[in-house]
Amino acid sequence: MQVNFHEMDIGNYSSKLLENAVNEFSKLPGIGKKTALRLVLHLLRQEEEDVEIFGNTIIKLRKEIKHCTICHNISETDICSICSDTYRDHRTICIVENIKDIMAIEATRQYNGVYHVLGGIISPMDGIGPSDLNINSLLEKVKQDKVDEIIFALSTTMEGDTTNFYIYRKLNNLPVKISIIARGVSIGDELEYADEITLGRSIVNRSEFSDVFSK
Amino acid sequence: MQVNFHEMDIGNYSSKLLENAVNEFSKLPGIGKKTALRLVLHLLRQEEEDVEIFGNTIIKLRKEIKHCTICHNISETDICSICSDTYRDHRTICIVENIKDIMAIEATRQYNGVYHVLGGIISPMDGIGPSDLNINSLLEKVKQDKVDEIIFALSTTMEGDTTNFYIYRKLNNLPVKISIIARGVSIGDELEYADEITLGRSIVNRSEFSDVFSK
Numbered sequence: 059m060q061v062n063f064h065e066m067d068i069g070n071y072s073s074k075l076l077e078n079a080v081n082e083f084s085k086l087p088g089i090g091k092k093t094a095l096r097l098v099l100h101l102l103r104q105e106e107e108d109v110e111i112f113g114n115t116i117i118k119l120r121k122e123i124k125h126c127t128i129c130h131n132i133s134e135t136d137i138c139s140i141c142s143d144t145y146r147d148h149r150t151i152c153i154v155e156n157i158k159d160i161m162a163i164e165a166t167r168q169y170n171g172v173y174h175v176l177g178g179i180i181s182p183m184d185g186i187g188p189s190d191l192n193i194n195s196l197l198e199k200v201k202q203d204k205v206d207e208i209i210f211a212l213s214t215t216m217e218g219d220t221t222n223f224y225i226y227r228k229l230n231n232l233p234v235k236i237s238i239i240a241r242g243v244s245i246g247d248e249l250e251y252a253d254e255i256t257l258g259r260s261i262v263n264r265s266e267f268s269d270v271f272s273k
Numbered sequence: 274m275q276v277n278f279h280e281m282d283i284g285n286y287s288s289k290l291l292e293n294a295v296n297e298f299s300k301l302p303g304i305g306k307k308t309a310l311r312l313v314l315h316l317l318r319q320e321e322e323d324v325e326i327f328g329n330t331i332i333k334l335r336k337e338i339k340h341c342t343i344c345h346n347i348s349e350t351d352i353c354s355i356c357s358d359t360y361r362d363h364r365t366i367c368i369v370e371n372i373k374d375i376m377a378i379e380a381t382r383q384y385n386g387v388y389h390v391l392g393g394i395i396s397p398m399d400g401i402g403p404s405d406l407n408i409n410s411l412l413e414k415v416k417q418d419k420v421d422e423i424i425f426a427l428s429t430t431m432e433g434d435t436t437n438f439y440i441y442r443k444l445n446n447l448p449v450k451i452s453i454i455a456r457g458v459s460i461g462d463e464l465e466y467a468d469e470i471t472l473g474r475s476i477v478n479r480s481e482f483s484d485v486f487s488k
Contacts, residue, residue: 072372073349079334082327086312095373097301101335102347109335112297113328119294120316120324132317134288157287158310 130175130192132157140164140172147171149206153196153225155179155218159211171209174199179212179221188224196225200232210238240265345390345407347372355379355387362386364421368411368440370394370433374426386424389414394427394436403439411440415447425453455480 071077076098083094101109125131126138129151133139140146140160150171154160160173176191199205208229212218222238229236242260243252252260286292291313298309316324340346341353344366348354355361355375365386369375375388391406414420423444427433437453444451457475458467467475 072353072355072375073338073347075334075338075349076347078330082330085327087315088308088311093303095376096303098331098334099371099373100302101331102338104335106335110332112300113330113332115293115297115328116313116316117325117328119290119313120319120321123288123290123317132287132291134290138287140287156314158314161286161310 129173130177130195131160131173145170149204150209151196151199151205151207152209152211154211155213163211171207176212176221179215179217180224181217191221193225193228197228197232200229200234203233205234207235207237210236214241340390344388345392345410346375346388360385364419365424366411366414366420366422367424367426369426370428378426386422391427391436394430394432395439396432406436408440408443412443412447415444415449418448420449422450422452425451429456 071080079098079101080091080094083089083097084091086094089097101112122134124133124136126133126141127136128141129138131138131140135142141148147170151174152163152169152171153174153176154163155176155178157175160175163169163173174192174196176193176196178186178191180186180188180191196208200208210222210225212221226236240263241256242263243249243256249257286295294313294316295306295309298304298312299306301309304312316327337349339348339351341348341356342351343356344353346353346355350357356363362385366389367378367384367386368389368391369378370391370393372390375390378384378388389407389411391408391411393401393406395401395403395406411423415423425437425440427436441451455478456471457478458464458471464472
């Protein structure tokens with residue numbers, strides 16, 4: 059049995075300033091005390107001016123950033139650049155969990171509609187229920203007949219599907235087309251390595267050959 | 274061949290504030306753009322006040338921290354808490370690479386001497402030569418006859434050994450005992466999993482049985 063002294067007692071800082079900085083960094087997700095210490099020691103080796111820029115950039119971000127009043131995307135103005143783009147199809151709304159998903163979909167350059175950011179997915183384990191998400195503002199848009207199609211683009215996890223079904227039920231009686239992003243074998247994957255559920259789905263929900271290759 | 278759009282084009286930020294914050298975080302070692310974005314989005318979900326504390330803690334740290342004028346440890350005063358501790362043996366100096374090593378050795382509670390922080394190890398690949406390290410101030414202490422024993426406690430890597438030998442040669446003609454931390458099989462390790470070099474060393478540099486078990 060090996061006793062790891064590093065893990066046991068890292069709280070032996072020679073300075074309160076150092077300890078405070080390590081504590082602040084270790085509040086970030088996925089960053090433990092040892093990584094935090096490494097980051098803090100790195101900052102100590104940088105120019106004072108650069109560290110000041112680092113700190114102030116973060117403070118300024120949190121102070122000045124807004125959320126788009128239409129889609130809840132992060133924005134510096136009341137309406138984000140996507141929602142204010144007149145070349146986009148504002149009657150097609152893609153529902154995503156967070157702005158990282160917007161960035162991922164935008165990077166594909168395959169989508170010309172707008173988005174609606176839920177701000178999370180229903181996850182009872184993490185204490186996130188429907189009321190914590192931007193669902194009402196979505197229903198409002200549909201009820202005001204501003205939408206032709208809703209595309210669900212949430213994670214293909216249990217929580218994602220729970221959220222899909224919850225919102226689907228709310229939308230069900232409203233006059234809007236409801237679709238969901240395709241699930242299947244990733245492009246470039248060898249079939250033998252695809253998991254059974256994905257492969258099964260991809261057979262059941264198979265596409266018309268000409269639909270795929272005419273594009 | 275799978276094309277990963279996430280990796281290809283993450284620079285599609287909806288806000289300059291967001292982009293700046295992500296860039297600042299991704300300057301930290303081991304933090305790429307995607308992790309940086311995750312950290313930044315986490316901060317956006319925190320209270321404005323807490324983010325302000327985070328930013329200011331880092332700025333304050335860099336501004337106010339000092340290095341001990343005796344051992345180069347991080348300190349809030351001119352002389353660090355270890356060097357100003359009269360209960361410690363100031364004639365035994367343990368040479369370490371950085372303050373993380375001081376914390377690791379302090380955590381063992383097996384050492385009552387003082388330290389000397391080199392601030393790195395000789396590493397031509399990273400452009401770090403002897404002149405970048407706190408070596409002269411160490412030699413000065415020895416020349417002023419302030420030291421009985423120097424203990425080398427650097428990493429057991431090629432760079433660590435290069436640094437060990439460099440300083441050893443500088444100290445060689447001075448009246449000081451020079452020792453190095455023991456290298457051998459980690460306590461708790463099974464012999465068959467120890468690497469050959471370590472195991473070989475541990476046989477050649479074997480200890481008197483009673484020296485180990487009388488302690």
